[in-house]
Amino acid sequence: MVWDVLNMIGTIAFAASGAVVALEVKYDIIGAYVLGLITAFGGGAIRNLFTGIPITELWQQTSLFIAALITISFVILLSNKAVDLLTKWNIFDSVGLSAFAVQGAMYAQSIDLPLFAVMFSAAITGAGGGIIRDVLAQKKPIVLRQDVYLLWALFAGFIIGMDLLSESYQFYILFAIILLLRGISQRYGWSLPTRTIQQPQKN
Template sequence: MFHELFTPSVQHALDLVGIFVFAISGALLAVRKNFDVFGIAVLAEVTALGGGLFRDLVIGAVPPAAFTDLGYFLTPLAATVIVFFLHPEVERIQTGVNVFDAAGLGLFCVTGATKAYDYGLGLTASAAMGLATAVGGGVLRDVLANEVPSLLRWDRDLYAVPAIVGATMVVLCIRFEALNAFTSGLAVLTAFLLRLLAMRYHWRAPRAWNRRSNAREEPGAETGTA
């Protein structure tokens, strides 16, 4: 089913674009953390490929695509070179990077869920794999950078929720035998737009009812993710 949605060349090109923008976000965090060039490359690779690698290992798609397609490995290195030399300029277009990151989120939550179903997982597990594909690399990035994963922080704009919505739309379409290029594209677009709206209006997930925590929002949290 997965391979029927797009032609192989289109699918591969979309994957590389998503990998590239995820790698940019990882490399930028490494620069902010004052990592050396090797650390920047590692964080770029992990951010870009971590979610897909985790999915492929879980569903048994081995060896994972990250190790069988040279383009998947080299694209984060290209992002590393760009950020290493031009990080001030990249920082200045952070809004544009965030838009492409949102597009990558929408794409990967859909392709991740579809591929998981192709490999025999049930609908709920496939949706979970779609979420893991989209956000797994970011979680690994934050852990390696010694930060609380943005996914778990209350002071970050919604990130996982759009991915959950996109992946859920996919499995519902599978359930009712309605998954095709149009409906999968609609799921990508929905996740993408939800993420953009969350960034624009700073939508955040609710915290515990009647909480007593004195935790405060960190400076600059409005540009983060959750």
């Protein structure tokens, strides 16, 4: 039950996120649907490929596809002011990351994968769709350049991979904690260390 609830939450959040980005970069309506669906299902599809799950299972999620399409349609109908607010708050990315990180880790744990694979599953499910979205929108993926983003997904995978949770409510609490940490890190501009290479000046 927890897995299904988080799957629906993550799908709706990332479908909205993809549609908002599509409108932000002035893609047409078809572009909004494509970007929304890819953001919602891209991370799970990559996870399935790396964990040996047949890709055809993606097409068995009819209810999720319907929910994603309805969400994208709703975003398209929003006013420009509302879209600007959603872009500024970035709430959908945070919710999608939190839900899919926990859901992806639960999925890997359910098929008895080792700790590293559980953490990878959490990270790629939580961030994979967003990376594909940003690439298609011709933006540098936010997960690879700023914010403590991927770290929170790995943290969720570690907690679940270590078998520290057993009751349903504990997974919901972890979801809330990841969402809170993501919000705090975004609010205060936390970021991981970076190193840049200075290009030599031409004489």
